Amino acid sequence: MVSPHSTRPAIGIDFGTTNSSIARTLPDGGIELVSFPTTTATTESFRSILYLEQHKQAGRNQVKSFTGPAGIDHYLEAEHKGRLIQSLKSYLSSRNLTGTEVFGRRYAMEDLISRILTDLRLHAERQFGQPVRHATVGRPVRFVGSDNTDNDDFALDRLRQAFLHSGFESVDFEMEPIAAAYSYESTLDHDELILIGDFGGGTSDFSLLHVGPGVRARGRTAKDLLGNSGLGLAGDTFDARIVRKLVSPALGADSLARSLNKLLPAVPAWIYANLERWHYLSFLKTRNVSQILKSAHANALEPEKIEALINLIDEDLGYQLHQAVQRLKVELSHHESARFYFRDGSMNIQSVVTREEFESWIGEDLESIEQCVDDLLTTSGVAAQTIDRVFLTGGTSFVPSVRRIFESRFTASRVRTGDEFTSVARGLALRDQEAWLKRS
Ligand SMILES: Nc1ncnc2c1ncn2[C@@H]1O[C@H](COP(=O)(O)OP(=O)(O)OP(=O)(O)O)[C@@H](O)[C@H]1O
Numbered sequence: 001m002v003s004p005h006s007t008r009p010a011i012g013i014d015f016g017t018t019n020s021s022i023a024r025t026l027p028d029g030g031i032e033l034v035s036f037p038t039t040t041a042t043t044e045s046f047r048s049i050l051y052l053e054q055h056k057q058a059g060r061n062q063v064k065s066f067t068g069p070a071g072i073d074h075y076l077e078a079e080h081k082g083r084l085i086q087s088l089k090s091y092l093s094s095r096n097l098t099g100t101e102v103f104g105r106r107y108a109m110e111d112l113i114s115r116i117l118t119d120l121r122l123h124a125e126r127q128f129g130q131p132v133r134h135a136t137v138g139r140p141v142r143f144v145g146s147d148n149t150d151n152d153d154f155a156l157d158r159l160r161q162a163f164l165h166s167g168f169e170s171v172d173f174e175m176e177p178i179a180a181a182y183s184y185e186s187t188l189d190h191d192e193l194i195l196i197g198d199f200g201g202g203t204s205d206f207s208l209l210h211v212g213p214g215v216r217a218r219g220r221t222a223k224d225l226l227g228n229s230g231l232g233l234a235g236d237t238f239d240a241r242i243v244r245k246l247v248s249p250a251l252g253a254d255s256l257a258r259s260l261n262k263l264l265p266a267v268p269a270w271i272y273a274n275l276e277r278w279h280y281l282s283f284l285k286t287r288n289v290s291q292i293l294k295s296a297h298a299n300a301l302e303p304e305k306i307e308a309l310i311n312l313i314d315e316d317l318g319y320q321l322h323q324a325v326q327r328l329k330v331e332l333s334h335h336e337s338a339r340f341y342f343r344d345g346s347m348n349i350q351s352v353v354t355r356e357e358f359e360s361w362i363g364e365d366l367e368s369i370e371q372c373v374d375d376l377l378t379t380s381g382v383a384a385q386t387i388d389r390v391f392l393t394g395g396t397s398f399v400p401s402v403r404r405i406f407e408s409r410f411t412a413s414r415v416r417t418g419d420e421f422t423s424v425a426r427g428l429a430l431r432d433q434e435a436w437l438k439r440s
């Protein structure tokens with residue numbers, strides 16, 4: 001038998017909407033994750049963030065980019081903020097959003113994403129001590145913003161192009177929940193029929209499949225996979241609900257302005273819609289929006305709220321807002337109530353939120369998730385009681401009401417959780433190894 005390490009290591013890359021991670025298989029059967037340095041420690045999940053800054057060099061303007069923890073540090077230290085872009089993966093399915101203008105220059109989305117992927121590759125090469133030119137890469141079942149397989153294929157092709165622009169010679173894709181299943185399978189000493197639920201920042205993905213040492217030994221067949229399903233809704237959508245309920249009203253979403261003899265909304269609703277979506281937020285820093293807000297400020301009945309909105313956009317406070325929202329969500333995963341606070345200059349938003357309130361804000365989203373799970377069971381013809389285990393992973397699986405969906409359908413004793421931020425990368429490395437062994 002060919003040793004799995006005789007020609008190249010098996011590598012899995014999870015490019016996530018919020019966090020990315022990289023894993024490789026080891027000769028002893030273990031998994032090694034790439035550690036990324038931060039100012040205070042190291043982390044195995046690299047924030048999928050891009051920060052662009054303009055510098056003058058030899059009299060010419062140059063744009064420098066920073067990613068992950070370094071991107072956050074440069075952004076926080078900068079006196080004059082550049083452009084911080086979050087949740088870049090969520091742009092991939094959008095056919096009319098091929099690029100964006102930064103400092104007067106147009107950048108293709110693939111180019112922006114490839115800056116993150118290049119840095120991920122370089123971190124991996126440094127730690128592994130060898131070139132990384134091939135990997136198995138995760139993909140959601142359904143990309144954010146997509147409602148059919150054509151759009152998913154379009155998004156996947158853009159993701160492939162971004163990898164090829166980042167120094168990779170080839171990539172294989174695998175569904176993210178199937179990757180999580182490979183990771184879960186590595187802990188089993190018997191076969192199981194499992195349902196995987198992977199709840200990330202952008203997407204919620206499900207797979208129903210047979211796994212285990214017996215399945216591996218006899219060789220997997222197409223029949224082992226009973227079905228996949230997914231929806232472009234997860235942690236970022238929950239964040240959007242929090243912004244809509246707590247933040248936008250304090251920034252004038254319900255405010256009126258005098259126009260001739262009428263009272264009209266001070267600021268167009270689309271501006272708040274962009275504020276709710278991390279991947280659209282940085283688009284608000286344009287001359288057009290600035291002019292709209294200036295005139296809204298002049299006519300608004302509550303100009304101080306519009307001023308706070310102007311400040312948030314001018315100062316590019318999307319990251320701080322994301323942090324405040326994330327803090328609230330994490331607290332509410334562990335406590336019955338939590339305090340939301342977001343302060344900057346003229347803005348001071350403070351509010352106590354109960355878990356029950358939060359659950360009512362995301363009620364529709366929870367229903368969509370339930371529907372997606374039920375549809376998967378129906379289309380695959382599997383009854384809930386025949387499923388041996390449910391494995392929930394991804395950061396949003398910490399949300400108690402998300403877990404409850406599965407506990408009520410499958411009973412709490414059949415639900416397992418774990419490796420929330422690394423199971424997909426681990427499983428992708430195992431998948432990469434298996435595919436390579438099969439080919440050799
Ligand atoms: N304790 C927690 N409670 C609730 N939500 C959390 C918690 N920890 C992290 N999250 C949320 O989990 C999400 C990130 O999870 P994860 O890193 O699994 O996503 P991702 O892999 O980057 O995204 P995707 O798989 O959709 O591309 C964010 O929305 C974050 O706010």
Ligand SMILES: [Mg+2]
Pocket residue numbers: 014016017176198199200201394424
């Ligand atoms: Mg993920």
